[in-house]
């Protein structure tokens with residue numbers, strides 16, 4: 001079974017948000033179009049406390065229960081089967097979906113018979129990369145959908161490096 005994984009398509013990562021990914025909102029219609037092609041759709045959200053060591057590295061963003069932490073209003077949330085929160089502690093970055101403390105994500109997906117993960121969302125060189133690499137480590141056949149991701153590229157080349165690293169780990173870009 002195949003699952004679509006949507007990483008952090010939240011207001012703060014979209015234009016106008018606290019930590020905007022350039023053209024982050026452009027992934028929304030692509031993801032909406034893909035949802036009904038999958039057996040299961042799982043979406044992550046950064047769900048930070050007000051104070052966390054994560055904000056020593058980054059501007060404050062995606063503080064739980066705030067408008068910035070909401071999914072982009074265009075995302076078809078009715079098509080999502082499961083939402084998981086990550087980055088909920090005050091000491092963790094929560095880059096990878098598999099770091100969620102809510103459940104054993106790998107075991108949860110495997111119990112459902114899911115063996116292929118198709119990853120989309122924001123941002124390419126942080127949460128998408130971390131989630132995709134962990135997906136491979138956990139034994140999933142892992143795909144990243146190129147037109148359904150966007151990155152920040154704080155230093156030019158960061159996105160390209162992240163893509164190379166994912167490809168070297170055996171992740172397929174489609």
Ligand code: VGL
Pocket residue numbers: 008013046058095122123124125126127128
């Ligand atoms: C992310 C930077 C900081 C992401 C989260 O979702 O990729 N990037 N926190």
